[in-house]
Amino acid sequence: DAGVIQSPRHEVTEMGQEVTLRCKPISGHNSLFWYRQTMMRGLELLIYFNNNVPIDDSGMPEDRFSAKMPNASFSTLKIQPSEPRDSAVYFCASRATGGFYNEQFFGPGTRLTVL
């Protein structure tokens, strides 16, 4: 199994540009989570999906952030327009069907730098 796949691994962009982060969950997992990690705030949940439906997006910082999951094997997190304070490592994680204790498998992350 390839695990959770994220792309790109690194992204450097200028303030005001649109950024799209991509995630492919582990096949068969029905829950997908987007997190943001910074030194100051630690690991924060942004949004999560169950069976492709957004369940809780209360962690999304503001309207500049949006996430979609058009099918069970793909999700995107978009930031438009990006700002320097969005610089962080963004992780995608997925959970196995029937995983009562919510064991989550994380991707390697996308390191985003907004200049």
Place this chain on the structure above:
Amino acid sequence: TQLLEQSPQFLSIQEGENLTVYCNSSSVFSSLQWYRQEPGEGPVLLVTVVTGGEVKKLKRLTFQFGDARKDSSLHITAAQPGDTGLYLCAAGGTGRRALTFGSGTRLQVQP
């Protein structure tokens, strides 16, 4: 929101030393997990504890869940440089709910 506080925030020790890190909350949890994150990678699950007072061992790592299921500890015996990383506790994720993560303990083991 269920708040998980971890201590210490940073720990730098010599190879061979023992250490304990803590995860505390005012909330009761049905289960608690510990993850380790190495530089440049995502967190990886180490263990899940579900019963108050439960002790689990993973080689040199010993995990304990408090009797009241509000706190947990991770003890490492004879630490090695390969133990270096960020240790995160997480709880609250059952059924359809997402996990809440603690702020983490950053461990550096010097050779």
